[in-house]
Amino acid sequence: MNLNLWLNLLTNTSFANSIYLILLNTMVCYWLSIKYPKLNILKNLCWVGVLSSNLLLFTILSLRWFVAGYFPLSNLYESLLFLDWCLLFILLIVEGKSKTKIIGAIIVPITLLIISFATLILPPPMQSAAPLVPALQSNWLMMHVSMMMLSYATLILGSLLSILFLVISSTQKFNLSINKKTTQNQLLENIDNWSYRTIGLGFPFLTIGIIAGAVWANEAWGSYWSWDPKETWALITWLVFAAYIHARLTQGWIGKRAAVLGSLGFFVVWICYLGVNFLGQGLHSYGFLS
Template sequence: MTIFNEIFQNQCINFSFAGLLMSTLIYWYSIIFSNQLKLSLGFILTILSNISLSIMLGLRWFTSGYFPLSNLYESLIFLTWGLTCIHLIIEYKTKSQLVGAIAAPVAMFTIAFASLSLPSDMKKAVPLVPALKSNWLMMHVSVMMISYSTLILGSLLAILFLVLSKGKEINLQGSSININNKSNSYNEIELTNTRLTLLESIDNLSYRIIGLGFPLLTIGIIAGAVWANKAWGSYWSWDPKETWALITWLVFAAYLHSRITKSWQGKKPAILASIGFIVVWICYLGVNFLGKGLHSYGWFA
């Protein structure tokens, strides 16, 4: 990789970070002051940041000769790209600035961590180890990273639901909203109809986003199992990454099961989704920082 390519890639990262920082501030300003006119500017800045990341990933793919998902730096950039993509799609469909208000700062901190915290030798494109020289690299890892992006965003909305509801038991059932609180009387609950409608919207949006991310996670795990059999002769070896991927799958399966079969809404499934937020990050980063296994090469040994 030439010096020019490295400089240009760094400039793309810096531009994306600046765009996401400004986008975050605009979204927060819009929510605090209820200024809907600022929404489009934050959306446009996120688009520009996503385009910049796309250029960076495309250039790295062209110069290195393989899909840029072989180490922690590349995967963090791709995760940021995935977060901005999912954010843009959902905001375009829902016209909700809340999505941008929670997605933009997470994407900003992710790219900041990749750019500022990782040592320079981990940012360099290096030849792939034999096990990674496969088309399954793009098919498995890209699907997993997009599923992480989707599940993280859905879980963040669930956390937002818990924050706005102040931990109260709020059961949302269709168009009617029932409020139950064992420690306080009904008259002590100071939630307006507008706020209840907002909570219902957040709860439903979180459910729909997680409902999108879960099939992607399932496909990614299955693709990884097939790739593992081709590379190492075994579909499943209880590697730390595989184990935590299964735990992640079980947590979100429990969330969707509670929503579909038990018709849970409100606080209980939101707590499950919040746990899922932590589990996703452990599966993605924690295993590679603390654990050792087949998935630790190219990252932290």
């Protein structure tokens, strides 16, 4: 009990506050690095900030896993931390491939908002590690929830890139560029391509997560699908991104038309993840508002 109390105090104050401050400074560095692309020190500070935040989040989740004895995805606080970790981890990979700070400039503010909400808005009882309720005591917990959160993080990134595409394309003069040789049209083409690839990566994660959830539901409640609000919105989310990928592959949608559909996915993901739990009751309310 004392160990668990120490864990909650440590992860909910020291580490969480450190992550908040690091992400705040990293966000400023990203914005400055776009304004002053020749300053390599800003790019290095961005990388250090993302990496250190990622490691701190990994440490928090690992400590909670060690002390609680189960994968730390049983309540809203833990899922928010895991979502933040996924976003930052994906950012490290994508940024390494794209060689641009544009993606980090739109993702880091989202991660800052998530950690702020988790640590400053959620009451302390909701941040504490607690024993799992019987319905969550299953080996499917890690498989289902981790896949869903990983898909949310990937799809959020892809959708944000679609929103960025619409913002830039609607602006006559936009100075944001990867380098001097990159025109606005080339930049838009790159963003459209990054968005498509990212959503294409997140869609299989979402599919696996939904299938694993159906198997777990049958094990826990005796039914693969019960049209619970969370299940319904997960299906809507899947259909939206399935339509996006279908339109790109078979209808040849690129540019604005694809970006509009991809942008819609951003709001659908957040409704599925948070909105359903705050607006309605269902079988997936364990550890969120209960």
